[in-house]
Amino acid sequence: MKAVRVLSPTGMLGAGFAQSTVDRGLDLGADVISVDAGSTDSGPHYLGSGTPKTTAAAVARDLRVLLRAAAKAGIPLVVGSCGTSGTDSGVDWVAGMVEDILCEEGLDLSVATIRSEQRADFLKARLRAGAVHPLAPARELDEATVDSCTHVVGMMGHEPIEEALRAGADVVLAGRATDTAVAAAFPLMKGMPAGPTWHAAKIVECGGQCTTNPRTGGVLATIDENGFTIEPLDPDAACTPISVAAHMLYETVNPFRMREPAGELDVEHATYTALDDRRVRVEGSLFHLADQHTVKLEGARVTGYETMSFTAIRDEHILANIEAWTELFDKIFTERVAQTLGLDGSEYTYDLRRYGYDAVLGDLEPASRPPREIGVMLLVRAATQELATAAAKVANPLMLHLPTPDMDYLPSLAFATSPAETERGPVYEFVLNHVVDTRTPTEMFRIDLRKARTHD
Numbered sequence: 001m002k003a004v005r006v007l008s009p010t011g012m013l014g015a016g017f018a019q020s021t022v023d024r025g026l027d028l029g030a031d032v033i034s035v036d037a038g039s040t041d042s043g044p045h046y047l048g049s050g051t052p053k054t055t056a057a058a059v060a061r062d063l064r065v066l067l068r069a070a071a072k073a074g075i076p077l078v079v080g081s082c083g084t085s086g087t088d089s090g091v092d093w094v095a096g097m098v099e100d101i102l103c104e105e106g107l108d109l110s111v112a113t114i115r116s117e118q119r120a121d122f123l124k125a126r127l128r129a130g131a132v133h134p135l136a137p138a139r140e141l142d143e144a145t146v147d148s149c150t151h152v153v154g155m156m157g158h159e160p161i162e163e164a165l166r167a168g169a170d171v172v173l174a175g176r177a178t179d180t181a182v183a184a185a186f187p188l189m190k191g192m193p194a195g196p197t198w199h200a201a202k203i204v205e206c207g208g209q210c211t212t213n214p215r216t217g218g219v220l221a222t223i224d225e226n227g228f229t230i231e232p233l234d235p236d237a238a239c240t241p242i243s244v245a246a247h248m249l250y251e252t253v254n255p256f257r258m259r260e261p262a263g264e265l266d267v268e269h270a271t272y273t274a275l276d277d278r279r280v281r282v283e284g285s286l287f288h289l290a291d292q293h294t295v296k297l298e299g300a301r302v303t304g305y306e307t308m309s310f311t312a313i314r315d316e317h318i319l320a321n322i323e324a325w326t327e328l329f330d331k332i333f334t335e336r337v338a339q340t341l342g343l344d345g346s347e348y349t350y351d352l353r354r355y356g357y358d359a360v361l362g363d364l365e366p367a368s369r370p371p372r373e374i375g376v377m378l379l380v381r382a383a384t385q386e387l388a389t390a391a392a393k394v395a396n397p398l399m400l401h402l403p404t405p406d407m408d409y410l411p412s413l414a415f416a417t418s419p420a421e422t423e424r425g426p427v428y429e430f431v432l433n434h435v436v437d438t439r440t441p442t443e444m445f446r447i448d449l450r451k452a453r454t455h456d
Contacts, residue, residue: 004187009218011206013037014054021217021233032186038081047085048300048428086176088117112164112449116175118152131437138433152299157261159441161185179205194287198265200228210247213237227283241272263289299432305385306424307392309378310416311399348382
């Protein structure tokens with residue numbers, strides 16, 4: 001093939017997109033549809049619990065549109081990081097939907113699943129062999145940390161996806177993968193140069209985010225031997241040199257370099273040229289193969305149980321003296337927890353966040369005038385749910401009536417819910433930010449190719 005056209009309908013499966021934009025992508029000659037389905041952006045809960053962030057109805061809706069499009073055009077569909085975190089349960093969750101949709105629609109497509117969840121014994125063996133290395137600011141990994149994780153996934157590059165495509169898969173459902181690998185696998189398999197391919201994959205990873213109207217539609221990238229051209233699929237959106245180049249700033253440490261398992265994308269000398277008022281041509285991208293292929297690990301473990309309480313303050317005097325109010329809260333709360341529960345602070349932790357004042361920026365907040373209202377969120381974490389809730393209940397009267405030290409009356413604040421305390425269950429933390437030196441690019445991943453059942 002002299003060129004490969006990659007259709008990226010949205011930044012995340014389940015986020016939604018217009019049917020018309022996918023139809024336009026097919027009319028423009030798309031050769032493959034790629035879509036990401038996961039992220040660590042929403043924190044460690046989804047990996048730790050092995051549950052998806054997105055609702056099944058939204059994912060199934062998007063899948064139905066894309067499966068129909070892939071079958072109509074006779075092109076492959078590649079989905080990465082299934083189920084948000086790419087756990088085996090996430091892959092199975094999406095695969096079950098795909099199987100049901102193919103049956104309901106009467107579509108006869110081969111489906112490959114690629115599982116990326118890692119066994120503790122494998123990781124500990126690689127650790128003993130000196131093949132696991134920390135990424136800053138993580139520390140050296142130990143076996144106890146591996147054992148503490150509820151789930152660990154390896155972030156695959158393009159190689160397992162390419163292997164599944166070469167085996168004849170019409171639909172590839174991958175576990176945890178780099179966002180770019182999902183879009184890069186098919187063009188690389190078809191012989192497109194690595195530099196333009198990886199750069200194009202980076203630009204299309206979030207669908208329309210590289211356009212002037214990121215809320216609508218996706219994009220189509222046409223990759224050839226000299227570079228790539230990118231255009232929006234929504235007629236009211238446009239790609240500009242700035243909107244395209246700016247996406248290299250997104251989620252990267254260095255705006256000119258980005259590491260993949262197989263090597264490093266280098267766009268330092270890339271050029272961005274407007275072909276017209278909607279399309280951009282990019283040339284000069286390079287890809288440097290690494291001496292050692294690596295796979296990044298993501299792992300999460302339970303760090304305690306959490307109970308949340310939320311109240312609102314609109315009393316002008318408290319708002320003008322919110323720091324004094326907070327100091328008094330801290331003092332009385334810790335004293336009463338010690339008196340009533342016998343806890344000295346080592347058995348629980350708490351966080352008081354003042355939304356409308358400094359909860360987002362903290363000490364970086366530039367505003368100096370008193371806010372009109374503040375939402376106060378209390379998060380209490382302990383080794384058990386019962387203990388976290390007991391401590392949160394100690395704070396209940398303070399979050400309802402605590403005055404500032406100079407007030408001679410009890411104010412009335414406003415709880416957002418009844419009961420005021422909401423048990424959030426287990427709370428997870430990320431504990432792995434390490435890479436594994438691989439012996440082959442696919443050794444850490446398990447590929448299964450099968451025919452989906454079709455409508456009778």
